[in-house]
Amino acid sequence: MTGWHIDAALLADYERGALGPSRVMAVDAHLLACASCRGRVEVDTVWLAGDWAAVFDAVHAPKQGALRRLLGRLGLPEHRIQLLAATPALRWSWLSATAAVLAFAVAAAYLGQTGARVSDALFLVFAPILPVLAVATAYGPPADPMQEITDTTPMAGPPLVLWRATAVVAVAMAMGMAAAVLLPGPGWYAVAWLLPALLLSIGSLALSTIVPLSTAASLLGGAWLAVVGTAATVHRESSLPVIFGGTAQLGYLLAAAVAVAVLTVRRSRLDPGETR
């Protein structure tokens, strides 16, 4: 608080409405803070305070970046957008890295010539792991430095984990789909990895009710690579239809359904305040 007060001439101009907008705002701000000057002029402080609060919010409210605008267009309410905006795996650095990996896979498929089939296979094998990595980095102490505060809020546990997981899986899958349609191989390549990705993502969440999320994601990601590696060794040239064929897809779907059931039953275990 300074010792300055509005002089008589300025106050008279303010009352007559003879001041420009910026000077009116300066006088308004002073009147809100100075009881002495408020006593010299008739002013509605409730209205003034509300007016200033609106200005304050307009200046300080979170900026509408591209991600927030996109989430808004998808129909998410403002508070949900604010919640997801802090998700580590929805930050530009993470999204850029994912996009770079996918772009590299697509480029390798085109440029590989004779090795194109190998590149396609690599894409199909690694694409399901991207959403799992996104889930693993969406929540939990290694990824979220504010975890300890988050854990003590009413949104902690299942609500926050599931919101963030859904958001990052959706984004990772959309990016994967965009990359897959650019692949030179058969059309089914674009969708063949989706069910394994869904299974690994939901499976990681279900397993995280027993072990930490990062461990769960590592275990399932590793298991997927081990299974695929074994199938590739055993079936060699025909391994892709075996891993991504109709029978295998049905198996992924059933396993995903089991993972959903486990997650539903054990969801309270996602709460840090719950005994594991």
Next chain:
Amino acid sequence: MTTVSIDGLGKRYGATVALDDLDLELGTGVTGFLGPNGAGKTTLLRCLATALAADRGRLRILGLDPAVPAQRTELRRRIGYLPQNPGLYPQFTAYDLLDYVAVLKEMTNGQQRRAEVRRVLDEVELTDRARTKVRKLSGGMRQRLGLAQALLGEPQLLILDEPTVGLDPEQRMLFRALISRLGERRTVLLSTHQTEDVGALCERVVVMNSGRVIFDGSPRELVAAADGRVWLSTTAPSGSQAYWRNADGLYRTLGDQPEGGERGQPSLEDGYLLLLGTTARVRAAR
């Protein structure tokens, strides 16, 4: 009035006992938890803040049982927690960060949420820093921002883990003023290594060691525990007493009276050190 009731609380990390059958009743006002590293202060505060589940025992906080999921969620609506390392997102502005935590605290109405953000910014005197990114705030300001997020929603129970660590004397004084004001109308639990903070702020002090409560009383009572065990002398004690030379050039000894020693005025720190048996350890190390 009792707001926090702790009954036989136990927690282990592998072979390490963090909390050993703890019993406590806490009420409105500021209660300070003192203790060396590993005493169990942070584990206890994390259990009270619902960030951690105890292995055994019962908790009753603000009339609610945190072991019951629905009551735990309700409890989270009524508590504010400032951890030792809040990890505030460095890329967020102060306003954005509070707005985000307010969403986590289920404030879905934008207008009401923003009003609450303005209120807590004002309470910790950071209104003029609302647009500043967290990484550009000073340590003291960051700590006040951490306190502001804990104050969102006007919690009835405020849990602060080492809130004054790393603050310069001026910032610490500002923080103390804030906390003492907050303790007038709610339960404030704070852990600290600083006996000065406890003396300046707390009506009650709980000293912990090895997961147990070894003292529970007023700061005055803790000072009184050192009465007759603090000595001043012009020469260094000849025995194996724990002593140090103070600013007046006198040797301050804790424990048994040294030769030529005159009775000194005990402080809260003296009471704390004697209680922990630190002097015995110093003697043993010599």
